[in-house]
Amino acid sequence: MHSDQDIQGQGAEHGDYRDAVYELPERALDLAWLRRYLPLQYAGCRALELGCGSGYWTQYLAPLASRYLALDPSPTALERAKLRPGVERVAFRAGGAEALPADERFDAVFAGLYFSHVPKQHRDELLARLHGGLSGGARVIFIDNSELQCREYPLVAYDDAGNGYQQRPTGDGGQRRVLKNFPNETELRLLLGRHGVGEMAFLRREHFWLLEYRLPDWH
Numbered sequence: 001m002h003s004d005q006d007i008q009g010q011g012a013e014h015g016d017y018r019d020a021v022y023e024l025p026e027r028a029l030d031l032a033w034l035r036r037y038l039p040l041q042y043a044g045c046r047a048l049e050l051g052c053g054s055g056y057w058t059q060y061l062a063p064l065a066s067r068y069l070a071l072d073p074s075p076t077a078l079e080r081a082k083l084r085p086g087v088e089r090v091a092f093r094a095g096g097a098e099a100l101p102a103d104e105r106f107d108a109v110f111a112g113l114y115f116s117h118v119p120k121q122h123r124d125e126l127l128a129r130l131h132g133g134l135s136g137g138a139r140v141i142f143i144d145n146s147e148l149q150c151r152e153y154p155l156v157a158y159d160d161a162g163n164g165y166q167q168r169p170t171g172d173g174g175q176r177r178v179l180k181n182f183p184n185e186t187e188l189r190l191l192l193g194r195h196g197v198g199e200m201a202f203l204r205r206e207h208f209w210l211l212e213y214r215l216p217d218w219h
């Protein structure tokens, strides 16, 4: 399984958990749509959120869910997430997919700006582990940045596995490399096909993409 260091993104290693990524005015329309669409998909569900970070999405998705477990390996991020409104019933736990409870099955999963940071060579392992904690028919939704994000942070390098790397400012004048992939629909279809998922929806909005699928009922 990938280590916690493998997925970086929103400054996890720097404890920088501003909502800046969600506050850019040009993203407002996409976000308004996502904030309307997503919570309804988790209504009444036993939901799991991977890489919840500082809880931007947790605050919108958790209130309608019947049970909500939010995971993130960063204790700093979790402390911030706990301060969000509407998360009083959320169970927060430090860890990634390896921290899924062995004695519980979920029927809905959400991960925001997470999949793009998973190294390509670890995607199968992630899905196998994740699906292992879900009931048959469970709904899975990943959302992530569209390639437009590269206008701000161009991809500056690729590794042997084909993972892209962006150069991003650290906030203290430095620079750091962040693994960031922009999967296309075919790539995702092939990946899910290897895990017995035949149907998926891939929606591209201007600033975000959304992948949604259900596990087979017999899972």
Ligand SMILES: C[S@@+](CC[C@H](N)C(=O)[O-])C[C@H]1O[C@@H](n2cnc3c(N)ncnc32)[C@H](O)[C@@H]1O
Pocket (backbone or CB within 6 Å): 002, 003, 004, 005, 006, 007, 008, 009, 010, 012, 050, 051, 052, 053, 054, 055, 056, 057, 071, 072, 073, 074, 077, 095, 096, 097, 111, 112, 113, 114, 117
């Ligand atoms: C780009 S942030 C997104 C945070 C939040 N979902 C959001 O949209 O604001 C990626 C998050 O994944 C977390 N992360 C890092 N490694 C992880 C792993 N192995 N499993 C799950 N989450 C991980 C980081 O701590 C970070 O909070």
